[in-house]
Amino acid sequence: MEIVMENFSQEKYKRAKKRVDELKGFYIHLAVYIVINTFILLNIYMHTDNFWRWEHFITLMAWGFGLMFHGSRVFGVNPFLGKDWEERQIKKYIEEDKEEMNKFK
Structure with missing residues (x-):
């Protein structure tokens, strides 16, 4: 009985660890998204006369969709x-x- 409980505890730990790793991966992805896109947009803002053009936001939107799908997978929203x-x-x-x-x- 003790062996069964130990195996159960190990499986529980593995599932919890996997979940934490998935969350950590999403939060790292989110942080990189924010930092990189802030840098890109600030660079565009400082070096162009017309900031509000849709071409300047393509990376933000495309990567944002990828981040949205990553988040939906991690948080179980489909x-x-x-x-x-x-x-x-x-x-x-x-x-x-x-x-x-x-x-x-």
Whole structure:
């Protein structure tokens, strides 16, 4: 029984560590996004007469979409497939496999 509890604790620790690593990765991505885009926009602002042109914000927007998708994956928000979509798909395929296995018995 002690071995089972130890394995359970190790699995729990691994899942928690993975989650913390995902969060840390997102926050690092966010920090780099802010620093780099601030530098780019300040550089453009200081060296051009017309700052408010859409071309100056392409990097900000494109990278922002990537950051948004990264955040949605890390925080479990999926506006396209719903909250439980992945879990439902896993259960569906497990049930299909069970049915296939029962056919051969």
